[in-house]
Amino acid sequence: MSKSILLGAALLFSSSALLALNTSSPGDAQAPPSQRAVGADQARGRALFVAQGCFQCHGYDGQGSIMSGPALTPLRRSQTAFQAYVRAPAGIMPIYSGKILPDADLASIYSYVAALPPPRAASAIPLLAEFLGERPRYAPAASAKVVPSSAGPDTRTVKTSMSSDAHGEGAQLFARNCASCHGAQMQGGYGPKLRGEAAKRTPAETLALLLDPPAGMPKLSPDPLSRDQMQAIASYVRSQE
Amino acid sequence: MARNRGGLSTASTSKVGDRTAWATSRESGRLWSALDAAIVAALACVTPPRRQAIGAREPALRKAYGELRQEDADAAAKAWDASPISTARMCMELWDQIRDSDWGLVSSTSFVSSWPQRLWDITKYHQFNGDAGGYGMGYGAPSAAGAALAHRDAGRIAVAIQTDGDLMVLPGTLWTLAHHSIPLLMIMHNNRAWHQETMHLQRMASRRDRGAGRWKVGTVIDDPAIDFATMAKSMGVWAEGPVSDAELLKPALQRALAVVRSGKPALLDVLTQPR
Numbered sequence: 001m002s003k004s005i006l007l008g009a010a011l012l013f014s015s016s017a018l019l020a021l022n023t024s025s026p027g028d029a030q031a032p033p034s035q036r037a038v039g040a041d042q043a044r045g046r047a048l049f050v051a052q053g054c055f056q057c058h059g060y061d062g063q064g065s066i067m068s069g070p071a072l073t074p075l076r077r078s079q080t081a082f083q084a085y086v087r088a089p090a091g092i093m094p095i096y097s098g099k100i101l102p103d104a105d106l107a108s109i110y111s112y113v114a115a116l117p118p119p120r121a122a123s124a125i126p127l128l129a130e131f132l133g134e135r136p137r138y139a140p141a142a143s144a145k146v147v148p149s150s151a152g153p154d155t156r157t158v159k160t161s162m163s164s165d166a167h168g169e170g171a172q173l174f175a176r177n178c179a180s181c182h183g184a185q186m187q188g189g190y191g192p193k194l195r196g197e198a199a200k201r202t203p204a205e206t207l208a209l210l211l212d213p214p215a216g217m218p219k220l221s222p223d224p225l226s227r228d229q230m231q232a233i234a235s236y237v238r239s240q241e
Numbered sequence: 242m243a244r245n246r247g248g249l250s251t252a253s254t255s256k257v258g259d260r261t262a263w264a265t266s267r268e269s270g271r272l273w274s275a276l277d278a279a280i281v282a283a284l285a286c287v288t289p290p291r292r293q294a295i296g297a298r299e300p301a302l303r304k305a306y307g308e309l310r311q312e313d314a315d316a317a318a319k320a321w322d323a324s325p326i327s328t329a330r331m332c333m334e335l336w337d338q339i340r341d342s343d344w345g346l347v348s349s350t351s352f353v354s355s356w357p358q359r360l361w362d363i364t365k366y367h368q369f370n371g372d373a374g375g376y377g378m379g380y381g382a383p384s385a386a387g388a389a390l391a392h393r394d395a396g397r398i399a400v401a402i403q404t405d406g407d408l409m410v411l412p413g414t415l416w417t418l419a420h421h422s423i424p425l426l427m428i429m430h431n432n433r434a435w436h437q438e439t440m441h442l443q444r445m446a447s448r449r450d451r452g453a454g455r456w457k458v459g460t461v462i463d464d465p466a467i468d469f470a471t472m473a474k475s476m477g478v479w480a481e482g483p484v485s486d487a488e489l490l491k492p493a494l495q496r497a498l499a500v501v502r503s504g505k506p507a508l509l510d511v512l513t514q515p516r
Contacts, residue, residue: 052454055515056515057440057516060515063329064316064319066354095444095447099450100447119318119321120322122315122318127333128314131360132311172308176312
């Protein structure tokens with residue numbers, strides 16, 4: 001009686017351990033050795049991600065929080081950049097030295113984070129899909145609108161600087177994709193200072209650098225940013241002295 | 242001199258009361274007419290050209306607002322199906338159940354990444370009443386009880402996103418809710434931790450070459466994990482949980498809100514991501 005309970009418990013434990021591996025393919029037993037090794041490293045990486053406390057700020061699934069730390073998915077840094085950042089983070093993230101987090105453990109954590117599955121698209125989630133699309137969900141009552149006088153032009157078709165100016169879009173894209181390394185005012189941080197870019201390179205050279213960045217800098221084009229968007233960022237960066 | 246139960250002489254209290262009543266009616270009357278005059282004067286400054294200029298700002302503001310909401314929706318989609326349950330998932334499932342009622346949120350939201358402020362429609366002043374001042378510890382549960390009492394008198398349901406550490410400061414609040422039949426839904430943000438000092442502990446561990454797991458000292462509420470549903474039931478509050486499967490949130494919320502709409506408190510223990 002007790003033996004079968006032990007066996008049942010062992011089966012339960014091993015199956016939950018397999019689930020914790022976060023590998024979805026049922027044919028893992030037939031996978032080539034390198035893939036099996038990666039799977040095991042991801043499991044170890046997750047255990048370390050929890051033991052070292054990374055999950056408190058970045059979430060168990062790397063989703064981040066505006067209160068505590070950025071999302072880690074999708075991960076756009078190379079392994080070198082990721083590991084270097086953990087050793088010398090900007091901002092308020094604590095430093096993880098080699099003595100409390102050995103290189104091999106950090107490499108496992110990287111393999112866990114890099115392998116986190118991409119999130120479901122918000123458009124595929126009914127509770128979130130209503131926030132996507134052209135019109136924001138909340139529309140104030142008509143009486144609350146400021147109605148232009150009949151003598152004036154229809155102000156609702158007036159183009160503002162934010163909607164038509166490439167610098168406006170470039171500034172937004174920069175804030176979302178570049179500021180975390182280069183600083184909100186391009187003053188530098190983990191990445192170099194960008195002020196004075198216009199004096200250093202021609203417009204074509206700046207764009208070429210963005211499209212084919214040096215080691216340590218994420219390659220954001222063609223995915224998720226288009227060439228036009230990279231051009232907008234380049235124009236914005238060059239416009240700041 | 243006669244004294245009331247608080248020890249104050251009855252003569253002095255009635256004098257104070259009279260003075261307060263007089264001050265309220267006369268002073269507030271003066272204040273209101275001053276405000277009216279100010280509003281009239283301000284409206285007179287809004288000439289037609291100014292009105293047009295203000296109207297011209299609307300398209301850009303609408304666009305920026307829409308983009309902000311889209312960014313938040315994309316952020317909320319991350320870890321949507323995770324266990325422990327993501328704070329975004331919990332807040333949006335809750336929103337889906339209360340959006341068609343007359344509701345009030347009577348708790349802080351910063352520890353759940355402020356999802357209600359980002360993705361709910363908060364359009365009336367009574368729908369949110371803020372947070373503790375001066376970093377008050379244990380403020381959440383008793384303040385929610387008081388605010389829920391006010392909402393009850395106004396015929397609304399009150400919901401509180403209740404953190405586990407905060408509830409453990411004054412857990413007797415649950416008995417108060419049951420004893421006075423206060424219709425409050427406490428949906429728990431139970432991350433089984435405080436986590437307050439962990440970053441400092443991690444920095445110190447790195448600086449002084451201490452072991453990796455030292456940040457846990459004094460910062461987690463685990464081993465054993467607290468069974469909040471059983472605790473609530475022990476004090477007369479309907480409760481379910483812990484829920485760690487996001488798919489089970491909707492039916493559990495519906496059951497809990499049915500209890501709240503019948504005029505009683507309810508607690509739903511939800512195991513959540515840290516923030």
